[in-house]
Amino acid sequence: MKDLMSLFYRKLLTAALTLFLCVEWGPLNAERSRWGIASGDPFVKEVVLTFDDGPREHGMQELMAVLGEHGIHATFFLVGKFAERYAPITLSLAAAGHEIANHSYTHPKLYTLWVEKIMREAERCDEVVEALGLRKTRFLRPPGGSFNIKIFNAMRRMGLRLGLWSLNSADYTGRPTEEIVHLVTRSVKPGTVVLMHSGVPNTVTALPQIIRELHAQGYHFVRLEDLWNGGRT
Ligand SMILES: [Zn+2]
Incomplete structure (x- = not known):
């Protein structure tokens, strides 16, 4: 009976530890901080499109x-493997002045991986960017925006910062152009970081209206690193 109880407690401890290490935390809304950024100054009319x-x-x-x-x-x-596969597009994004940031190499659920694997995912993405002669990025956005203590640990070792968002356009759900426009233009506040996705046709058709409307409201568009550095460059 004693053995049975100790086996039970061991199993309980293992389950608790697994839960602690593998459960996802976030996405988290937070102001700029030591570990990363999800939004900017709430009194400055700046917005970031990501x-x-x-x-x-x-x-x-x-x-x-x-x-x-x-x-x-x-x-x-x-995503590093896409940046590699479509290298000319990666180069033209950088040449156009856009910020190139890290979204892992293969887009796995990073929070399920061990620290070394998380680091390897982020490193491989950085290596692709560096091999193209582009500037290594500061921000990591874990796929899905979910993170945990292992991801923090990996980022601390690599000197990376979390680059999150404060407004999800949910453009990946296939919502119509007008819905994307309304959601974003009604919800943007000073310092908002908007989550969008590459390769979504409705996002491309929504953007001109979003940009015109936000410009009319007095907003400036900046990159995440500009927000981190305290404003427009
Ligand atoms: Zn993603």
């Missing part, structure tokens, strides 16, 4: 054209 999961085979030229027409620099969280 695009995840690119570069994609299709839709990138259209996306870059819209941003270019309006003179906007955005932040692209790239």
